[in-house]
Amino acid sequence: MLAPYAQDVRQSRGRRLSEPQSPTRRPYARDRDRILHSTAFRRLNHKTQVFIYHEGDHYRSRLTHSLEVSQIARSIARALQADEDLTEAVALAHDLGHPPFGHAGERALDAAMTDAGGFDHNAQSLRVVTELERIYGGFDGLNLTWETLEGLVKHNGPLGRAGKPVPEPILDYCQTHDLELDSFASLEAQIAALADDIAYNAHDIDDGYRAGCFSFAELASVPFAARHLDELDAIFPGIEAARRLYELKRRLITAMVDDLLHETRERLAALQPASADDIRSAERATAGFSPSMLDDLGQLRTFLYARVYRHPRxxxxxxxxxxxxxxxxxxxxxxxxxxxxxxxxxxxxxxxxxxxxxxxxxxxxxxxxxxxxxxxxxxxxxxxxx
Known part of the structure; x- marks a missing residue:
């Protein structure tokens, strides 16, 4: 039971190379499965999220991060009656292009490639699924549907607006397979992008605390976290640190998801989209957080930059x-x-x-x-x- 604004798989623009339909799986489910079975996806298990793999067994890797994003994204898609398979495919593929050592590796490659078009992990994800993954007999890449490729490239919004340059590999690809860079992506892709924000905001608190980057008392300087810590202390006075950390994380995720659902439903009510293309042609993103949540997340990110991402270690x-x-x-x-x-x-x-x-x-x-x-x-x- 999909909403009218959901991406209807029957209206898919198909794959770049035509293939027979699967008798048991819809095209977006097939995309998801191809991503899950790719070598690039398996390699994410030993690629840095924030902390390098050998620093501890419980820190997130790019793989575990991608799995958490996909779970959150699929739950949101179900609540909004969007296509869960397409949402999950975009969520699972969004970090396939990340180099070793996370954003540090990306910065290094971008600097090294200054005279050769630069390096961008989203553009690299597109290269992975259209060219570099070489496991099938009949084609390079994964031959994903147009909608999954669109979501992979545009999940953070249209490209090329406000004079911001489009990564060269994306421009090169679109010369022969137009992904319509100047429009928004589907609601499913927008959900996947916001699920990424929700996941890393929550799990970077988890990993940062475990790494000793900050204390609960220091985290309480962030109003968004403080409200939930106070609630926890009232319900579970004297709770041990590990349980307090997990309970905090789940409450933060729930608060972000609930806010996203409320705000997105209000935007949908105002837009009244009758099709997925109405979402693409909208003047602003259809999925989003409320202004008050954006303020909360801005303060949280400022704290995480200072205490985790810019920590001396x-x-x-x-x-x-x-x-x-x-x-x-x-x-x-x-x-x-x-x-x-x-x-x-x-x-x-x-x-x-x-x-x-x-x-x-x-x-x-x-x-x-x-x-x-x-x-x-x-x-x-x-x-x-x-």
Missing amino acids: VMRIMGDAEDLVVELFQRYRSDPAALPPEWRAEARSNDPRASARHVADFIAGQTDRYAIAEHRRLFDATPDLR
Whole structure:
């Protein structure tokens, strides 16, 4: 029972390469399954979210983060009568293009690729699912539906507005397969993007506290967290820290989801969309948080930047990680023989931009531990990243 504004799979624009329909799965469910079974998705298990994999067994990786995003996104989609399979597919694929060491690796590759089109993890996700994942006999990539590709590229909103440049790989792809970059994506993709915000705001509190980056008393300086901590203390006085942390996280997620549902329903009531294309052509995003929640989340993010993302320990490790990625890039560019045999030929291309992009593709696919092992193989000294 989908709402009129949901993306109707029967109205799908299909796949770039036509394939027979599955007798047991709808196209968006098939997209989700292809993403889940991809090698790029498995590699997320050893890619940094905030803390590197060897720092502890319980910190989120890109894989566990993506699974949490998909759970939240699917629940929201169900409540709004949107297509759950499409929502889940976009949620699971949204971080496929992340390089090792999270945003530190992304910054390093973007700087290294300054003269070759730069590096953007969303654009890299598109490259993964349309070109780099090479497991099927009849095509490169995963041959996903247009709607999943659109959601992957535009889940954070239209591209190219307000003079902001569109990543080069996305522009290149759209020359032959137009994803209509100047419009919003489906409601399903918008839900996936906001589920990402909900997940990382909650689990970065969890991981940051476990890492000793802040105390409950310090977190209570954030009004959004303080309200729920006070509620917890009234219900469970003297509760142990681990339970208090989990109860706080679940209440924060619930508050964000409830606010998102209320605000989005109000926007839907005002817009009265009769189709998914009405969502795409709207003047603003249809899914969103209320102004008061945006204020709360702004204060929370300010706290997380100061206490977690910019924590001296995190900054030191990620600074070393950036250097490691840059050194790998420079070595592979100057010495293609340092690459695995199957990656060497294109790295020797006479087109320096194409060669640089090829090297960036190889590094972006690496896990944290593979990148560390490669650096140890190629250099005399490798940072410990601890």
